[in-house]
Amino acid sequence: MSDELIVFTHNDLDALGCMLNLEFKFPNIKKKYFHTNYANIVDLTDQIIEHQKANGNTHIVMPDVSFSDNKESLRRIYEAFPHCTHIDHHLYADGFWDEFPNMKVVWDKTKCATKLCNEYLGNTGKNQNLDKLTYLIDVYDLWQDKNTHFDTAQDLNEYFWKVDIAWFKDEVVRGNYALPRNYMDVVNKTHIEYMKTMESYEKRNLIHRAGNTTVCFVNDWFNQIMIKEMRQGKNFVIGVNSYGIIKVRINQDAPVTPQQLNKLRLELTGTENIGHMHAFTYKVKGQVDFNAIMTEVKKVTEAIARTCNENNKERN
Numbered sequence: 001m002s003d004e005l006i007v008f009t010h011n012d013l014d015a016l017g018c019m020l021n022l023e024f025k026f027p028n029i030k031k032k033y034f035h036t037n038y039a040n041i042v043d044l045t046d047q048i049i050e051h052q053k054a055n056g057n058t059h060i061v062m063p064d065v066s067f068s069d070n071k072e073s074l075r076r077i078y079e080a081f082p083h084c085t086h087i088d089h090h091l092y093a094d095g096f097w098d099e100f101p102n103m104k105v106v107w108d109k110t111k112c113a114t115k116l117c118n119e120y121l122g123n124t125g126k127n128q129n130l131d132k133l134t135y136l137i138d139v140y141d142l143w144q145d146k147n148t149h150f151d152t153a154q155d156l157n158e159y160f161w162k163v164d165i166a167w168f169k170d171e172v173v174r175g176n177y178a179l180p181r182n183y184m185d186v187v188n189k190t191h192i193e194y195m196k197t198m199e200s201y202e203k204r205n206l207i208h209r210a211g212n213t214t215v216c217f218v219n220d221w222f223n224q225i226m227i228k229e230m231r232q233g234k235n236f237v238i239g240v241n242s243y244g245i246i247k248v249r250i251n252q253d254a255p256v257t258p259q260q261l262n263k264l265r266l267e268l269t270g271t272e273n274i275g276h277m278h279a280f281t282y283k284v285k286g287q288v289d290f291n292a293i294m295t296e297v298k299k300v301t302e303a304i305a306r307t308c309n310e311n312n313k314e315r316n
Contacts, residue, residue: 004030006060008048008077010113011035013160017114017137018063018087019169020177024130025121032057035165036065039283045073049080059083064113066090068273078103087116091273109276112141129177143279145227145252154223155187162186194224201225212236212254213304215297222247236304240297244288248300250278256308263307268300 009015036044060081067074085104097105106120114137140153171180207216212235216225222239229237235254239247262272269282284296
């Protein structure tokens with residue numbers, strides 16, 4: 001591999017981990033990164049193909065990008081590049097990759113994409129700092145809330161959202177894959193900011209609790225709210241922001257079956273193959289305003305009651 005490597009990835013902490021593992025494996029290969037938030041995946045596919053046509057790139061790696069409901073974008077990329085590698089851990093329908101026989105697919109829903117990259121690229125055990133980061137990202141991304149390092153992984157994620165992803169990547173690489181020097185200072189300030197904001201949320205009644213479900217109308221700090229609520233026994237935590245993004249998170253200790261969780265994703269999004277078993281995100285359709293958001297919240301809570309009611313739980 002001698003030409004510029006195209007990397008098409010997500011825009012979150014797991015994507016950063018994939019980037020770090022690619023940088024460690026191929027330090028002398030020039031890379032062009034594209035980051036998707038899923039709302040722009042079609043536009044980014046256009047940009048990638050235009051870049052490939054202009055520069056003749058032969059290789060593309062796609063870690064931590066779910067194409068489960070964007071198969072046409074994957075098809076276009078596959079047709080444009082002689083060599084495609086897809087490394088992912090999101091849910092897919094059986095046989096999803098059958099029409100891409102020449103694509104290298106590395107898929108395992110039990111590991112985050114960072115860990116899949118670390119193992120597939122043969123990086124494991126070669127740099128202690130990179131291994132530690134890979135481990136923490138896996139703890140965070142797979143929501144291993146019983147892990148003793150879970151809170152540390154949460155801090156890492158919060159730091160990630162405070163800085164630029166390209167800067168973060170470059171700083172870690174320059175520091176032999178150790179965290180940037182300002183890491184603890186930023187984390188400590190973040191804890192103080194969170195506590196102040198939470199007090200405001202509670203006073204403004206932006207967090208609503210009913211039975212085993214919590215709904216929070218917030219643009220920030222959703223993860224911290226979710227962790228606190230689930231540790232206090234809530235089975236379902238729903239995050240709703242002002243942009244119409246709905247985050248549905250289910251406690252891994254909740255008394256629900258995979259069949260129920262599949263039904264819930266299908267009813268709310270139209271497909272079972274989205275996100276992860278206990279966590280998925282989607283956007284309100286059409287115009288986003290107060291009425292649309294409240295209608296969607298009612299839909300979510302009613303769907304939970306209907307599909308995940310313990311008394312009607314389906315048995316294997």
